[in-house]
Amino acid sequence: MEVELKLLLAPETPVGALSSLEFPAALTQIKRASLGNAYFDTPDLALRQRDMGLRIRRRGDFREQTLKTAGRVEGGLHARPEYNTEVSGECPQLERFPDTLWSEKDREAIQSALAVQFHTDFERQQGELSLADGVRVELALDSGTIRAGERSEVIAELELELISGEASALMPLARHLMSQWPLRLGLDSKAARGYRLAGLAPWPEVVENAATQPLALLAAWQRNEERLLAGELAAAAPMSAQLQAVVTLLGESAEGLRPLVQALQGDAPRQALQAALGSTEYGLIQLSLLALSLD
Incomplete structure (x- = not known):
């Protein structure tokens, strides 16, 4: 289960360095990466109708496919089951995900009709915090664009993803960071924004x-x-x-x-x-x- 708090930067605010923020503990596992993501669905939006999101993420030569299934969003707090596996090639391989997600017939029908619907491309600054009571949080500062044909939207957001511990620990951490940068709670995922930009959702x-x-x-x-x-x-x-x-x-x-x-x-x-x-x-x-x- 992925549990994260999504924070948006104010429009036209330059995305600074993650390391310029003050943290309640030492920021470790610091890294930067250029991430390219292709989101897939069928022409009749079979995945969207199931409240699923499917992508392949490119990080250098590495490819990973991710499937997110139905969850909940409360304000800026997002919780959704998530499945990740390595993948070869440019098209998802649904047989690598648990069989319990769909019947074999449905899986084969969706697999045969998958096509790219939109892209998200962004630079990610990433780090990890270890807090009290076994709480570990991954921070990801993303700056880039969502693309669907000739249309595009800006990505400028800071995500706090819970690795271990209680979700309530995200709240004081968010308050600490939001007192330093002009951030607000994000309601929509990148995928939801991409579907709308592509004209596939109202x-x-x-x-x-x-x-x-x-x-x-x-x-x-x-x-x-x-x-x-x-x-x-x-x-x-x-x-x-x-x-x-x-x-x-x-x-x-x-x-x-x-x-x-x-x-x-x-x-x-x-x-x-x-x-x-x-x-x-x-x-x-x-x-x-x-x-x-x-x-």
Whole structure:
């Protein structure tokens, strides 16, 4: 089971060196790599319909195939079963994954129809932290692009993946890092973004309302943030109302959102959001909301 917390850098923020951050323990296993990833599915999206993601990752001459199956996303916390095996050639070999994932007939049908749907290519800075109580966390700072035909999107994110220990240990580590860089919680995986960019999945809709529960409120905030940054100005008004609800829920710790609540009702909401993302406070309030939902 892969458990990770995905943190996004503010738009147009230069991706710095991972080593420039201060960590609560010594960062070890430090390395850099150029990673190329081809994501596969069938023309009728048989894997997508099963909530599966399949890729081949290139690291120099080495090839590894990865299959991720249905999991859950809570704010920026992602948990999904993951299977990895070495592979030869440029096409996945499904027989190398556990037979329990599908019937032999389905596996053969999917195998025969697999084709590349999109690519992600990025530079990865990577390191490992060993914390108290046997907690080990891998950090990966990725900078690059998602490509689907002539379309592309920027990748600029920091992933905290739990190697061992309790998932709750990711929260204080994230807070420590988010107090140094302008980071916010990431809702969508690279694969989900790639499917949309390739026209194989619909773009999400603006969330007009949200329940008062912290997790639903956070998800609505994140989705409308993403839509507003994409230029969908209709997301501004509901996002303003949702942020007001966050202030009401969190109290004094979320007071820093009040100027943005007002600015989102003005003539330049997208620019106001972009400016807010440049502060560390924005992401830290998101993290507080996620922490509240997990209590």
